[in-house]
Every structure is written in C-alpha cells, then in structure tokens.
Amino acid sequence: MGYMGERTEEKVARKLAKKQKLVNVAAKRMKADLVLKNATYLNVFSSEFCVGDIAVSDGLIAGVGEYEGVREVDVSGKFVCPGLIDAHIHLESSMVSPAEFARAVVRHGTTTVICDPHEIANVMGVDGIRYMMEATEGLPLDVHFMLPSCVPATDMDESGAKLDFRAIDEWFAHPRVLGLAEMMNYVGVTRADPFAISQILASQAHHKKIDGHAPGLSGAELNAYIAAGVYSDHECYTFENALEKLRLGQFIMIREGTAAKNLKALAPILTQARESRCMFATDDKHPIDLLTGGHIDYIIKEAIARGVDPVIAIKVASHHAARYFLLNNKGAIAPGYLADMVVFDDFRSFNVLQVFKRGREVFDGENVIMEQPKVEEGLSARAHDTFRAPFVTEERLAAGTLPMMGVKAHELITPNLGTADGYDAPRDVAKMALVERHHNTGHVGLGYVQGFGLKSGALASSISHDSHNVIAIGTCDRDLALAVNRILEMKGGVCVVDGGKVVAELSLPVAGIMSDEPLVTVNEKLETAKDAAHKLGVNPGIDPFMTLSFMALPVIPSLRITTRGVFDVTTQSYV
Numbered sequence: 001m002g003y004m005g006e007r008t009e010e011k012v013a014r015k016l017a018k019k020q021k022l023v024n025v026a027a028k029r030m031k032a033d034l035v036l037k038n039a040t041y042l043n044v045f046s047s048e049f050c051v052g053d054i055a056v057s058d059g060l061i062a063g064v065g066e067y068e069g070v071r072e073v074d075v076s077g078k079f080v081c082p083g084l085i086d087a088h089i090h091l092e093s094s095m096v097s098p099a100e101f102a103r104a105v106v107r108h109g110t111t112t113v114i115c116d117p118h119e120i121a122n123v124m125g126v127d128g129i130r131y132m133m134e135a136t137e138g139l140p141l142d143v144h145f146m147l148p149s150c151v152p153a154t155d156m157d158e159s160g161a162k163l164d165f166r167a168i169d170e171w172f173a174h175p176r177v178l179g180l181a182e183m184m185n186y187v188g189v190t191r192a193d194p195f196a197i198s199q200i201l202a203s204q205a206h207h208k209k210i211d212g213h214a215p216g217l218s219g220a221e222l223n224a225y226i227a228a229g230v231y232s233d234h235e236c237y238t239f240e241n242a243l244e245k246l247r248l249g250q251f252i253m254i255r256e257g258t259a260a261k262n263l264k265a266l267a268p269i270l271t272q273a274r275e276s277r278c279m280f281a282t283d284d285k286h287p288i289d290l291l292t293g294g295h296i297d298y299i300i301k302e303a304i305a306r307g308v309d310p311v312i313a314i315k316v317a318s319h320h321a322a323r324y325f326l327l328n329n330k331g332a333i334a335p336g337y338l339a340d341m342v343v344f345d346d347f348r349s350f351n352v353l354q355v356f357k358r359g360r361e362v363f364d365g366e367n368v369i370m371e372q373p374k375v376e377e378g379l380s381a382r383a384h385d386t387f388r389a390p391f392v393t394e395e396r397l398a399a400g401t402l403p404m405m406g407v408k409a410h411e412l413i414t415p416n417l418g419t420a421d422g423y424d425a426p427r428d429v430a431k432m433a434l435v436e437r438h439h440n441t442g443h444v445g446l447g448y449v450q451g452f453g454l455k456s457g458a459l460a461s462s463i464s465h466d467s468h469n470v471i472a473i474g475t476c477d478r479d480l481a482l483a484v485n486r487i488l489e490m491k492g493g494v495c496v497v498d499g500g501k502v503v504a505e506l507s508l509p510v511a512g513i514m515s516d517e518p519l520v521t522v523n524e525k526l527e528t529a530k531d532a533a534h535k536l537g538v539n540p541g542i543d544p545f546m547t548l549s550f551m552a553l554p555v556i557p558s559l560r561i562t563t564r565g566v567f568d569v570t571t572q573s574y575v
Contacts, residue, residue, distance in 0.1 A: 018058050025055055025062040026335055033057055034359050035069030036341070041080040044319040044332045047311050054080065056339040059358030063335050075343055078353060081314050082331050083111025083340030084296040085321040086282055087253045088182070088211065088234050091132065091143070092119035092513045093284035095463075095506075095526065098132065099372050100519045102141040105295040106368045109342035109352045111141060112330060114321070116181035116211075118148035122466050123386050123438070123511040125151070125161030129171060131375060131383050131511075140362035140370045142340075144325065146181030146211055147171050149199045152467050153184050156554045158563045159467035160386065160438035164195065165202035172206035178325050179209030183230050184466075184555040186214040187572060190224040200229045209325060211253075215412070215556055218244060226250060232324065234281050237262050237411075242269055246277050251324050253281040254316070256299045258289050259546040261410055263299060267306040275312045279321040286546055287523035301350045310347040383510050387492065389437035389470070391485045394477040396444055397433055403566040403575045404429065404448040405551070405559035409541030412550050416559050416568065416575070420448040423475055430454045431477075434552050435470040435484050436563040437462065437512070447559075447566040449473060449551070455537030457498030458483040461545050462512035464552040469563055471552050494545050496532040504532035 006014075024030040032055035041064070043050045055067035086105075091113070094101045105113070115136075120128035129147070136143035147168045152159035171177055180203035183189055188196035203210050212233035214225055218241065226248050234253035236242035237260070242252050246269070254270075256263040260283060270278060280299045294301075296317050303313040322331025329338050339359035345351045355363035362369050375383075401421040405414040420429045429450050436443040458474025460483035470487045474480030474497075483497040486505065492512025495505040506525040508515050515522045526545070533544035554560040557569045568575045 022057045022060055022062050025057040028067065032062055032067050032069040033071065034339070034356075035067045035072045036080060036343070037072050037074045038076040039080045040078065041333045042082070042311065042314055043334075044082065044315050045334070047315070049079070049311075054333060054341070056359040059339055059360070060329075061333060061335055061337050061339050064333065073354075079344050079346070080333065081342050081344070082318040082333055083342055083355070083357070084109045084300075084317050085279075085331065086110060086113040086296055087279035087321040087324070088255070088281035088283055089113050089115055090117070090119050090284055091115050091136075092117070092511075093258070093286065094290060094519070095287060095508060095513070096515055096517070096519045096522050097510070098135045098143065099139060099370070101290070102139040102370060103368045104290040104519050106140050106355055106357075106370070107352060107363045108295040108297045109344065109355055110295050110297075111340040111342075111355065111357050112144065112327070113141065114144050114146060114178065114325060116146045116148060118151055118181060118466055119468065119513055120383075120511045121148040121151050121161065121163060122159040123161070123468050123513065124383065125163060126167055126171075127379060127382055128161075128511065131379055133174070133176070134375045134379065135373050137373045138371060139373065140357050140368065143176065144327070145174070145177045146179050146209070147177060147203075149180045149182065150184045150466070150555075154188075154554050156562045156564070156567050157467040158436045158438065158441065158443060158469065165198045169202050172203065172208055177208070179203050180211065182211045182213035182234070184213040186212070186217055186225055186555070189228050189230065190221045197228065204229055212250065213555065216241060222248060234283060237265060239265055239268055242266050246274060251277050251279060253279045254299070255281045255283050256302065257283040258286040258543060259284055259410075259550060260412055263302055264306070267303055267308055270303065270308045270312050270316060272312070275316055276320060278316050279324060280317050284546065286543065287519055287526055291519065291523055297350050297352060301348070304347055385491070386511050387437050387488060388440045389435060389488055390440065390442060391488060392433075392435055392444060392481050394481050397431070397446065397477045397480055399431070399446045402447050403559060404450055405561075405566070407449055407451040407542070407547060407551070409539060412556050414551060414556070414559050417450055420450070425455050425475060428453060430473050430475055431480060432551065432561050433472045433480060433484065434464065434561045434563050435472070437469050437488065438467075441563070443563040445561050445563045445565045447561050451539070452542065452547075453537045453539035454533075457496065457503075457536045459494070459496055459533050459544055459548060460484050460487045461494040461548055462487050462492040462508060463494070463545065463549045465549050466553060468511070468513055469552065471548055471561070473548060494526070494529050496529050496536070498536055504529040
C-alpha cells in the first residue's frame with residue numbers, strides 16, 4: 001500500500017532494516033515502539049498464563065520478558081490473549097458494509113476473519129468478490145477470503161452468476177485468498193461430479209485449503225468427501241457427527257451464529273485430547289447479535305460457562321484457526337508473531353478493554369479507530385443495480401396441492417411433511433414463494449411450510465441463501481404478492497405486509513443483501529420488522545428473516561424451495 005513503485009533493492013533494504021530493528025529490540029539494544037507492561041498473557045504453546053512485558057516493533061512482537069518502550073501501557077491485573085479469529089463467516093449476513101462490520105467486531109477482540117463471499121458472488125459473480133476485496137482493504141481487521149466453491153450452490157439454483165474453476169483460478173494468487181470455501185455440493189463431491197471435483201483440484205493446485213459443508217454426512221459418503229480433499233466442516237450439529245468427522249481427519253469449526261447454534265451440542269469435544277482440531281466460527285451474524293451479544297468473545301464466554309477450560313476456549317478462538325489456515329504469524333503472543341492482542345478483564349465476563357492490531361491500538365475501550373475503505377465508483381454502481389425481475393400477480397401465486405416442509409427454531413433441517421392444499425392457519429400452514437430476480441425468467445417456485453407460526457399477512461426478503469432470489473411466506477396471495485413486489489421496488493431488502501399494507505421494511509440496496517446505513521440504524525429497522533413479524537404470529541423461537549433465508553438453500557435436507565418448485569435434497573429430485 002505505501003510502497004507502490006518501489007524498486008527491488010529498495011524493498012530488500014527496507015525489509016532488512018525492519019528485521020534488524022526487530023532483532024535489536026528483542027535483544028534490548030533498542031526501545032520497543034510499544035510495551036504492554038506487566039501483562040498476564042496466554043501462552044498458547046505451553047497452555048498457561050505467563051507474566052511479563054510484551055514488546056512490539058513495527059507491528060511484530062519482538063519479545064516477552066522485561067522491556068522498555070517509546071510507549072508503555074500498564075496492563076497490571078488484566079489479561080492479554082492473541083487476537084480472536086472467526087474461522088468462517090459471510091460478512092454479507094451482517095446486512096451492513098464490511099467497514100460497519102469491522103467497527104462492530106473489533107471492539108469485541110476480533111482481529112481476523114475468514115470470509116466466504118459467496119452471498120454477493122451468487123448475485124454479482126467475480127464482481128462480487130472484487131467488491132468485497134475493495135470494501136475490506138485497510139480495515140483494522142484482517143479479512144482473508146476463501147473463494148466461493150458453489151456459485152450456484154447446486155444446479156437447482158438460479159443465481160446471478162455461475163463460477164467454475166476457470167472463473168476463480170486467478171484469484172488464488174491474491175495474498176488474502178487462503179483457499180476454497182465451504183464445498184456445499186457434497187452430493188456432487190461424493191458422486192465424483194466433474195464440476196465439483198474440478199473446484200477442489202484448482203485449490204489444491206495452488207496448495208490452498210478446502211473447507212467443507214456436509215450436514216449429517218457419515219460413513220462411506222463421509223470418507224469419500226474427505227478423500228476428495230475437504231479437511232474442515234462447520235456443519236456439525238451433533239457431538240457424534242463431529243467426532244466421526246474429527247476421527248477421519250477433519251478440523252471441526254464449532255459454529256455459534258444467529259440461525260445455527262451448535263456450541264451446546266459440541267462443547268464436550270473441547271477436551272485436551274481433541275481441542276487442537278477445533279475452531280470457532282459464526283457463519284452468519286445478524287446486527288442484533290453483533291450489537292448485544294458480541295462475536296467470537298461471546299462464544300468464548302458461552303464455552304467457559306459450559307465447563308470448557310478457559311485456556312482451551314481462547315486457543316480455539318485464536319491459535320487453532322491460525323494454524324489450520326497457515327497464518328503462521330498469527331494466533332500467539334511470542335517473538336516474531338503479529339502484535340494482534342486483546343486486553344480483557346476476566347474469563348467470566350471477557351470484557352474487552354483494548355485491542356491492538358499489528359501493534360496499533362484500534363480499540364481504546366470506547367472507540368474503534370479506523371478509516372473507511374473506498375470502492376471503485378463503477379463497481380459500487382453495479383452493486384446497487386442487481387434486480388431483473390417483473391412484478392408478480394396474485395394469479396401467478398395461485399396453487400392447489402403442493403409439498404410441505406417443516407421448520408423448527410434454531411434448526412436448519414426442514415423435514416418433509418407431505419403435502420397441503422392451501423392456507424390453513426389453525427394447522428400453522430402458510431404458502432411459500434421463491435421469485436427469480438436475476439435474469440427476468442419469470443420463474444416462481446411455490447410450496448407450503450408448517451411450523452413458522454404466521455397467522456396473518458406476509459413476509460418477504462431478498463436474502464435467500466445462496467442465490468438470493470426473493471423469498472416470501474404468507475397467509476394470503478394478496479399480501480404475498482405485495483410483499484414480493486415491495487422487495488423488487490426497493491431493489492432489495494426485507495418487508496412485512498398485513499392487510500394489504502407494508503407495515504415494516506428495511507432497504508438493502510447493495511446487491512440486495514447489504515445496507516449503506518450504520519449498523520445501529522440497520523438493526524433498528526430490522527428489529528422493527530422482526531417485531532412486526534412476531535405480532536403476526538411468527539413463533540417466538542424463530543428469527544423470521546434469518547430462518548426464512550435458509551429455506552431456499554437446496555444443500556441442506558430435506559425439503560427446500562427453489563424457483564422451479566420444492567426440491568428434496570435427500571433424493572435429489574423435485575416433489
């Protein structure tokens with residue numbers, strides 16, 4: 001960034017001077033730029049807390065022991081740990097810009113996230129990847145990328161783009177790209193489908209990682225999946241399945257997000273014998289969780305509350321993800337490592353007091369210190385113009401007997417409940433629609449859902465994983481059509497309709513999945529919409545829009561809605 005046009009000899013001289021300074025600071029021949037004095041810090045290598053000064057030179061830890069610095073910060077009585085790492089997240093799920101996301105999580109001690117931009121890639125293709133790259137440049141948060149493996153997630157999807165290995169191959173050379181993101185098409189992998197296998201081979205050719213997404217996969221199919229080269233998974237919702245995957249060589253990402261919460265089931269795996277194969281991930285985080293719950297720090301607190309050793313919890317939240325992703329200078333407080341450090345008060349509250357990124361204070365206890373990245377104007381305009389779909393009519397939504405899926409709070413699995421022949425409020429049966437919005441095809445998939453709780457009106461959203469068509473659920477065709485058409489008018493967002501009127505809405509004009517507004521504002525509008533949805537009967541344990549968004553993801557069993565109708569993931573056929 002600051003060395004454009006630098007000649008090779010200048011680069012060598014600069015790096016030599018920097019390394020010489022580091023060595024001289026470590027040897028106490030020079031003062032450090034920064035010293036955290038009297039720190040009680042986590043040694044991830046010996047699994048113990050040690051006491052000493054932490055000396056920093058040019059963003060790297062020079063040494064621990066007794067040091068003097070140009071700037072000295074006394075952290076007596078406080079704890080220091082490595083910067084926290086989210087092993088798998090879709091930044092788009094926060095519904096705000098990457099800068100707003102960074103502003104929210106840095107104050108919680110997160111200094112690195114591993115991002116899969118497949119949400120925006122499903123809308124904009126490689127332009128979506130480029131947008132996220134530019135929008136994350138220079139943040140007080142390292143954003144690394146795993147390239148989308150499944151755009152679209154399956155052949156049953158109608159997304160805004162289709163990315164094969166040729167489309168993403170050149171991106172593997174980018175210094176912030178670490179590998180291939182969640183291989184959701186596990187059916188394709190286990191059946192040796194050429195498209196899926198080619199994606200894996202492309203990443204392997206660049207010596208990069210391949211992450212998994214295989215809910216419930218077991219036995220011979222799991223062996224086949226791992227044999228293909230998929231060495232991690234965040235889709236573990238039972239201890240037994242996680243242990244099976246771990247025994248077969250996978251790293252387990254313990255996910256605790258907004259829609260899917262797996263820590264309760266998987267906390268027992270965090271023992272001394274197994275913890276080195278585990279990481280924490282959020283996958284998807286809505287604004288309210290970021291504002292009121294936190295980020296990786298929240299998972300640490302919850303793990304400790306469930307009896308996990310605090311040392312293990314923090315190592316899983318930092319060191320292990322760094323090792324898995326080959327971020328060899330992250331995840332530890334030791335000489336030569338990046339000075340990504342979190343100062344906190346105690347293990348029970350894990351209240352973050354200060355955050356240092358590469359030795360620079362980026363959170364002072366009140367404010368996050370950062371600059372706003374700039375996205376190229378034409379690319380930004382492209383991101384704000386992604387809808388190509390006609391309005392729907394009530395007649396287009398009319399239907400007789402259709403398949404019906406079930407939904408339960410905090411679960412992504414949607415069982416096959418047979419069929420329904422119309423709206424039925426006493427039986428908690430509502431109609432669901434998925435409207436294609438990328439290519440003006442006019443395709444509208446219809447089905448029924450039971451268990452959502454909606455008694456009146458309709459909800460709609462342009463966040464529908466992973467193709468992000470317009471998904472809606474309603475109790476009458478009039479309100480269902482109005483909800484869909486309002487999303488099309490806004491060029492993305494969520495809305496609640498009742499009695500022929502829009503009662504709440506949130507605009508998401510960036511690719512139909514993110515807002516330009518501050519996190520607090522987005523959260524207020526989203527929470528108003530969620531409250532409106534619950535007033536219409538949505539079950540209290542269900543997050544209306546997050547739950548709705550996953551019902552169009554045809555890689556999770558068993559029934560899912562597509563733009564061509566209801567699809568059975570288990571049998572790989574329409575029903």
